[in-house]
Amino acid sequence: MIERISFEDILKIADWWKESGGSSKVEIAALEPTLWKDGDRDICDIVKYLKENGFIVSITTNGSTLSKYSKSIKEAGVDLLRISWHSLDDDVFKDITGGGNQEIVVRGLLKSIELGINVKINRVLLRGYTKDIRDKVGLIDKYKLKIKLLDLYWTPSSNDFYEKYYISPQEVILNELDGFYLEKVDNIEASGRSRVTYRTKNGGVVEYKVKESAEKNHEYCKECKFKDECLEGYGDYFRVFPDSSASLCYLRKDLATYDYSSIFKEETPLRFVLEGRCNFNCGFPGSKTSWCLKQGRGFSFPSRKEVIKIEL
Ligand code: SF4
Numbered sequence: 001m002i003e004r005i006s007f008e009d010i011l012k013i014a015d016w017w018k019e020s021g022g023s024s025k026v027e028i029a030a031l032e033p034t035l036w037k038d039g040d041r042d043i044c045d046i047v048k049y050l051k052e053n054g055f056i057v058s059i060t061t062n063g064s065t066l067s068k069y070s071k072s073i074k075e076a077g078v079d080l081l082r083i084s085w086h087s088l089d090d091d092v093f094k095d096i097t098g099g100g101n102q103e104i105v106v107r108g109l110l111k112s113i114e115l116g117i118n119v120k121i122n123r124v125l126l127r128g129y130t131k132d133i134r135d136k137v138g139l140i141d142k143y144k145l146k147i148k149l150l151d152l153y154w155t156p157s158s159n160d161f162y163e164k165y166y167i168s169p170q171e172v173i174l175n176e177l178d179g180f181y182l183e184k185v186d187n188i189e190a191s192g193r194s195r196v197t198y199r200t201k202n203g204g205v206v207e208y209k210v211k212e213s214a215e216k217n218h219e220y221c222k223e224c225k226f227k228d229e230c231l232e233g234y235g236d237y238f239r240v241f242p243d244s245s246a247s248l249c250y251l252r253k254d255l256a257t258y259d260y261s262s263i264f265k266e267e268t269p270l271r272f273v274l275e276g277r278c279n280f281n282c283g284f285p286g287s288k289t290s291w292c293l294k295q296g297r298g299f300s301f302p303s304r305k306e307v308i309k310i311e312l
Helices: 007-019 043-052 066-076 090-097 102-114 133-143 156-165 169-176
Strands: 025-029 056-061 080-084 119-124 146-150 182-185 195-200 205-209 238-240 270-273
Touching: 007 043, 007 270, 025 043, 043 056, 043 066, 066 080, 066 102, 080 102, 090 102, 102 119, 119 133, 133 146, 133 169, 133 195, 133 205, 146 169, 169 205
Parallel strands: 025 056, 025 270, 056 080, 080 119, 119 146, 146 205, 238 270
Antiparallel strands: 182 195, 195 205
16 A cells, blocks of 8 residues: 555644744655645645745655646745756656656646746766756756756665766766856855855856765764765754654664654754655666665555666
8 A cells, every 4th residue: 555644644743843943944855746645635735834834845846747736836835846857868768767758847847937936956867877967057057947966876776786877966067067157156054965056157056965975973873784875964854754754864764763853853854755656766777776765665666667678
Protein backbone atom coordinates (compact mmCIF):
# COMPACT_ATOMS: atom_id res chain seq x y z
CA MET A 1 0.00 0.00 0.00
CA ILE A 2 1.30 3.47 -0.92
CA GLU A 3 1.80 5.67 2.10
CA ARG A 4 0.90 9.32 2.22
CA ILE A 5 0.71 11.67 5.14
CA SER A 6 -2.80 12.77 6.12
CA PHE A 7 -4.00 16.36 5.87
CA GLU A 8 -4.78 16.25 9.58
CA ASP A 9 -1.21 15.22 10.45
CA ILE A 10 0.26 17.95 8.23
CA LEU A 11 -1.79 20.59 10.04
CA LYS A 12 -0.82 19.19 13.46
CA ILE A 13 2.88 19.14 12.56
CA ALA A 14 2.79 22.66 11.08
CA ASP A 15 1.04 23.98 14.21
CA TRP A 16 3.53 22.23 16.50
CA TRP A 17 6.44 23.54 14.43
CA LYS A 18 5.17 27.11 14.65
CA GLU A 19 4.49 26.89 18.40
CA SER A 20 7.98 25.45 18.94
CA GLY A 21 9.59 28.43 17.22
CA GLY A 22 10.83 26.50 14.18
CA SER A 23 12.08 28.10 10.97
CA SER A 24 9.32 29.75 8.94
CA LYS A 25 10.59 27.93 5.82
CA VAL A 26 8.54 24.92 4.81
CA GLU A 27 9.50 22.85 1.80
CA ILE A 28 7.07 20.45 0.17
CA ALA A 29 9.44 18.10 -1.56
CA ALA A 30 9.91 14.96 -3.60
CA LEU A 31 8.65 12.29 -4.06
CA GLU A 32 6.22 13.93 -6.46
CA PRO A 33 4.06 16.06 -4.12
CA THR A 34 1.39 16.98 -6.68
CA LEU A 35 0.28 13.32 -6.66
CA TRP A 36 -0.72 13.71 -3.01
CA LYS A 37 -4.45 13.56 -2.17
CA ASP A 38 -6.42 13.13 1.03
CA GLY A 39 -10.13 12.85 0.14
CA ASP A 40 -10.84 15.96 -1.89
CA ARG A 41 -7.79 17.81 -0.51
CA ASP A 42 -4.76 18.34 -2.73
CA ILE A 43 -1.42 20.12 -2.49
CA CYS A 44 -3.06 23.56 -2.91
CA ASP A 45 -4.99 23.07 0.34
CA ILE A 46 -1.70 22.42 2.15
CA VAL A 47 -0.04 25.51 0.66
CA LYS A 48 -3.07 27.64 1.53
CA TYR A 49 -3.05 26.49 5.17
CA LEU A 50 0.69 27.01 5.55
CA LYS A 51 0.53 30.48 4.01
CA GLU A 52 -2.38 31.47 6.25
CA ASN A 53 -0.19 30.49 9.17
CA GLY A 54 2.75 32.64 8.23
CA PHE A 55 5.07 30.10 6.58
CA ILE A 56 7.28 30.72 3.56
CA VAL A 57 6.33 27.82 1.32
CA SER A 58 8.25 26.17 -1.49
CA ILE A 59 7.38 23.12 -3.59
CA THR A 60 9.76 20.80 -5.43
CA THR A 61 8.13 19.01 -8.36
CA ASN A 62 9.20 17.07 -11.43
CA GLY A 63 6.94 19.44 -13.39
CA SER A 64 4.85 16.74 -15.05
CA THR A 65 1.55 17.98 -13.59
CA LEU A 66 2.21 21.72 -13.58
CA SER A 67 -0.05 22.46 -16.53
CA LYS A 68 -2.88 21.31 -14.28
CA TYR A 69 -1.72 22.71 -10.92
CA SER A 70 0.28 25.89 -11.49
CA LYS A 71 -2.70 28.28 -11.45
CA SER A 72 -4.14 26.93 -8.19
CA ILE A 73 -0.66 26.69 -6.63
CA LYS A 74 -0.14 30.36 -7.48
CA GLU A 75 -3.55 31.29 -6.04
CA ALA A 76 -2.72 29.35 -2.86
CA GLY A 77 0.26 31.70 -2.47
CA VAL A 78 3.34 29.50 -3.03
CA ASP A 79 6.56 31.49 -2.57
CA LEU A 80 8.89 29.34 -4.65
CA LEU A 81 8.43 26.53 -7.15
CA ARG A 82 11.43 24.26 -7.72
CA ILE A 83 11.27 22.23 -10.90
CA SER A 84 13.62 19.28 -11.28
CA TRP A 85 14.78 19.44 -14.90
CA HIS A 86 17.86 17.41 -15.69
CA SER A 87 18.41 17.80 -19.45
CA LEU A 88 17.33 19.91 -22.42
CA ASP A 89 17.68 16.93 -24.76
CA ASP A 90 14.34 15.08 -25.17
CA ASP A 91 15.89 11.61 -25.39
CA VAL A 92 18.28 12.14 -22.49
CA PHE A 93 15.44 13.61 -20.43
CA LYS A 94 13.32 10.55 -21.14
CA ASP A 95 16.21 8.24 -20.34
CA ILE A 96 17.11 9.95 -17.07
CA THR A 97 13.55 10.31 -15.76
CA GLY A 98 12.51 6.78 -16.70
CA GLY A 99 10.13 7.79 -19.49
CA GLY A 100 9.21 11.41 -18.69
CA ASN A 101 7.99 13.74 -21.45
CA GLN A 102 10.06 16.92 -21.54
CA GLU A 103 7.52 18.80 -23.65
CA ILE A 104 4.89 18.47 -20.92
CA VAL A 105 7.34 19.65 -18.26
CA VAL A 106 8.41 22.68 -20.32
CA ARG A 107 4.77 23.58 -20.97
CA GLY A 108 4.10 23.56 -17.22
CA LEU A 109 7.28 25.52 -16.57
CA LEU A 110 6.37 28.26 -19.09
CA LYS A 111 2.83 28.47 -17.72
CA SER A 112 4.23 28.92 -14.20
CA ILE A 113 6.53 31.71 -15.42
CA GLU A 114 3.63 33.40 -17.21
CA LEU A 115 1.60 33.28 -14.01
CA GLY A 116 4.41 35.11 -12.23
CA ILE A 117 5.43 32.23 -9.95
CA ASN A 118 8.95 32.48 -8.55
CA VAL A 119 10.59 29.51 -10.36
CA LYS A 120 13.87 27.77 -9.62
CA ILE A 121 15.33 24.88 -11.59
CA ASN A 122 17.03 21.96 -9.85
CA ARG A 123 19.54 20.23 -12.10
CA VAL A 124 21.37 17.06 -11.05
CA LEU A 125 24.75 16.88 -12.79
CA LEU A 126 25.88 13.68 -14.51
CA ARG A 127 29.29 13.34 -16.09
CA GLY A 128 28.94 13.04 -19.87
CA TYR A 129 25.52 14.73 -19.83
CA THR A 130 26.31 18.39 -19.21
CA LYS A 131 26.76 19.71 -22.77
CA ASP A 132 23.32 21.38 -22.64
CA ILE A 133 24.14 23.38 -19.50
CA ARG A 134 25.20 26.44 -21.48
CA ASP A 135 21.86 26.59 -23.30
CA LYS A 136 20.01 25.94 -20.08
CA VAL A 137 21.78 28.75 -18.24
CA GLY A 138 20.95 30.88 -21.33
CA LEU A 139 17.26 30.22 -20.59
CA ILE A 140 17.81 31.02 -16.92
CA ASP A 141 19.29 34.35 -18.02
CA LYS A 142 16.53 35.06 -20.54
CA TYR A 143 13.68 34.39 -18.10
CA LYS A 144 15.55 35.73 -15.02
CA LEU A 145 15.15 32.40 -13.23
CA LYS A 146 17.33 30.60 -10.72
CA ILE A 147 19.12 27.29 -11.20
CA LYS A 148 20.73 25.10 -8.58
CA LEU A 149 23.44 22.78 -9.92
CA LEU A 150 23.20 19.70 -7.74
CA ASP A 151 25.85 17.15 -6.92
CA LEU A 152 24.68 13.63 -7.62
CA TYR A 153 23.58 12.19 -4.24
CA TRP A 154 25.18 8.94 -3.20
CA THR A 155 22.93 6.10 -2.06
CA PRO A 156 23.84 2.44 -1.45
CA SER A 157 21.82 1.44 -4.53
CA SER A 158 23.62 3.92 -6.83
CA ASN A 159 27.09 3.00 -5.57
CA ASP A 160 28.17 1.02 -8.67
CA PHE A 161 27.60 4.00 -10.99
CA TYR A 162 28.51 6.83 -8.67
CA GLU A 163 32.13 7.35 -9.50
CA LYS A 164 31.54 7.11 -13.24
CA TYR A 165 28.78 9.74 -13.26
CA TYR A 166 29.75 12.13 -10.45
CA ILE A 167 30.88 15.56 -11.62
CA SER A 168 31.18 18.58 -9.38
CA PRO A 169 29.34 21.87 -10.08
CA GLN A 170 32.73 23.61 -10.01
CA GLU A 171 33.98 21.46 -12.91
CA VAL A 172 30.79 22.00 -14.90
CA ILE A 173 30.98 25.78 -14.46
CA LEU A 174 34.64 25.77 -15.45
CA ASN A 175 34.20 23.59 -18.55
CA GLU A 176 30.72 24.35 -19.84
CA LEU A 177 30.21 27.97 -18.82
CA ASP A 178 33.63 29.32 -19.74
CA GLY A 179 33.15 32.87 -21.08
CA PHE A 180 29.49 33.04 -19.99
CA TYR A 181 28.81 36.22 -17.96
CA LEU A 182 28.61 35.10 -14.32
CA GLU A 183 29.15 37.55 -11.49
CA LYS A 184 29.83 36.04 -8.10
CA VAL A 185 27.57 37.52 -5.42
CA ASP A 186 27.56 37.37 -1.63
CA ASN A 187 25.71 34.43 -0.19
CA ILE A 188 22.32 34.98 1.28
CA GLU A 189 22.18 33.53 4.80
CA ALA A 190 20.87 29.98 4.51
CA SER A 191 20.99 26.96 6.79
CA GLY A 192 22.93 23.80 5.95
CA ARG A 193 25.80 23.60 3.48
CA SER A 194 27.40 26.83 2.29
CA ARG A 195 26.46 28.08 -1.16
CA VAL A 196 28.21 29.73 -4.05
CA THR A 197 25.99 32.07 -6.03
CA TYR A 198 26.44 33.83 -9.39
CA ARG A 199 24.23 36.34 -11.17
CA THR A 200 23.88 36.24 -14.96
CA LYS A 201 23.89 39.36 -17.15
CA ASN A 202 20.10 39.67 -17.34
CA GLY A 203 19.45 38.86 -13.66
CA GLY A 204 19.27 35.07 -13.54
CA VAL A 205 20.91 33.17 -10.67
CA VAL A 206 23.20 30.12 -10.79
CA GLU A 207 24.10 28.47 -7.51
CA TYR A 208 25.48 25.32 -5.97
CA LYS A 209 26.06 23.99 -2.48
CA VAL A 210 29.58 23.18 -1.39
CA LYS A 211 29.76 19.42 -0.89
CA GLU A 212 32.66 19.62 1.54
CA SER A 213 30.75 21.94 3.90
CA ALA A 214 28.24 19.24 4.96
CA GLU A 215 28.05 19.17 8.75
CA LYS A 216 28.79 15.65 10.05
CA ASN A 217 29.77 16.23 13.65
CA HIS A 218 26.74 14.66 15.25
CA GLU A 219 27.34 11.56 17.36
CA TYR A 220 25.42 9.46 14.80
CA CYS A 221 27.77 10.64 12.05
CA LYS A 222 30.97 9.80 13.93
CA GLU A 223 30.29 6.07 13.79
CA CYS A 224 28.28 6.08 10.57
CA LYS A 225 29.41 3.71 7.80
CA PHE A 226 28.15 6.21 5.18
CA LYS A 227 30.13 9.13 6.53
CA ASP A 228 32.47 9.38 3.53
CA GLU A 229 29.73 9.07 0.93
CA CYS A 230 26.73 10.93 2.31
CA LEU A 231 26.31 14.35 0.83
CA GLU A 232 24.00 16.28 3.12
CA GLY A 233 24.87 17.36 6.61
CA TYR A 234 23.07 15.88 9.61
CA GLY A 235 20.30 18.38 10.30
CA ASP A 236 20.22 20.21 6.96
CA TYR A 237 16.48 19.44 6.86
CA PHE A 238 13.85 18.22 9.30
CA ARG A 239 12.18 15.76 6.93
CA VAL A 240 8.74 14.42 7.68
CA PHE A 241 7.98 11.26 5.72
CA PRO A 242 4.66 9.88 4.42
CA ASP A 243 4.30 7.65 7.51
CA SER A 244 4.64 10.82 9.68
CA SER A 245 8.06 9.82 11.00
CA ALA A 246 10.77 12.50 10.92
CA SER A 247 14.54 12.50 10.45
CA LEU A 248 17.52 14.86 10.22
CA CYS A 249 19.38 12.41 7.95
CA TYR A 250 18.48 11.83 4.28
CA LEU A 251 20.07 8.41 4.08
CA ARG A 252 19.46 6.29 7.16
CA LYS A 253 15.96 5.00 7.70
CA ASP A 254 16.92 3.74 11.18
CA LEU A 255 17.34 7.35 12.39
CA ALA A 256 13.70 8.27 11.74
CA THR A 257 11.59 8.94 14.83
CA TYR A 258 8.06 9.90 15.86
CA ASP A 259 9.45 11.83 18.83
CA TYR A 260 9.81 15.13 16.96
CA SER A 261 10.95 17.12 19.98
CA SER A 262 14.02 14.89 20.32
CA ILE A 263 15.43 16.08 16.97
CA PHE A 264 13.95 19.59 16.76
CA LYS A 265 16.35 22.34 15.65
CA GLU A 266 14.82 25.76 15.28
CA GLU A 267 17.03 26.93 12.41
CA THR A 268 16.37 23.84 10.25
CA PRO A 269 13.81 24.11 7.43
CA LEU A 270 10.82 21.81 7.74
CA ARG A 271 10.53 19.53 4.71
CA PHE A 272 7.45 17.43 4.00
CA VAL A 273 7.72 14.29 1.88
CA LEU A 274 3.96 13.98 1.42
CA GLU A 275 3.66 11.07 -0.91
CA GLY A 276 5.26 7.64 -1.00
CA ARG A 277 5.35 7.41 -4.80
CA CYS A 278 6.65 9.16 -7.86
CA ASN A 279 5.61 9.03 -11.51
CA PHE A 280 9.28 9.41 -12.58
CA ASN A 281 12.18 7.19 -11.57
CA CYS A 282 15.34 9.19 -12.20
CA GLY A 283 18.42 7.13 -12.87
CA PHE A 284 21.58 6.60 -14.85
CA PRO A 285 21.27 6.82 -18.65
CA GLY A 286 20.80 3.46 -20.32
CA SER A 287 20.50 1.69 -16.97
CA LYS A 288 17.84 0.25 -14.71
CA THR A 289 19.57 1.81 -11.71
CA SER A 290 17.96 4.81 -10.06
CA TRP A 291 19.90 7.61 -8.39
CA CYS A 292 16.92 9.05 -6.54
CA LEU A 293 17.95 9.72 -2.95
CA LYS A 294 14.57 8.44 -1.73
CA GLN A 295 15.44 4.91 -2.87
CA GLY A 296 15.85 2.39 -0.07
CA ARG A 297 12.91 3.64 1.98
CA GLY A 298 10.29 1.31 0.51
CA PHE A 299 8.66 3.96 -1.69
CA SER A 300 6.97 3.23 -5.00
CA PHE A 301 8.55 4.13 -8.37
CA PRO A 302 7.72 3.10 -11.93
CA SER A 303 10.06 0.56 -13.48
CA ARG A 304 13.08 1.84 -15.43
CA LYS A 305 12.86 -1.25 -17.65
CA GLU A 306 11.62 0.62 -20.71
CA VAL A 307 14.36 3.19 -20.44
CA ILE A 308 17.16 0.79 -21.22
CA LYS A 309 15.61 0.04 -24.64
CA ILE A 310 16.50 3.55 -25.81
CA GLU A 311 19.57 3.59 -28.06
CA LEU A 312 21.61 6.73 -27.51
S1 SF4 B 1 24.27 9.24 6.60
FE1 SF4 B 1 23.32 10.51 8.22
S2 SF4 B 1 24.23 9.80 10.14
FE2 SF4 B 1 25.52 9.04 8.46
S3 SF4 B 1 27.15 10.60 8.22
FE3 SF4 B 1 25.48 11.14 6.82
S4 SF4 B 1 24.17 12.59 7.96
FE4 SF4 B 1 25.49 11.53 9.44
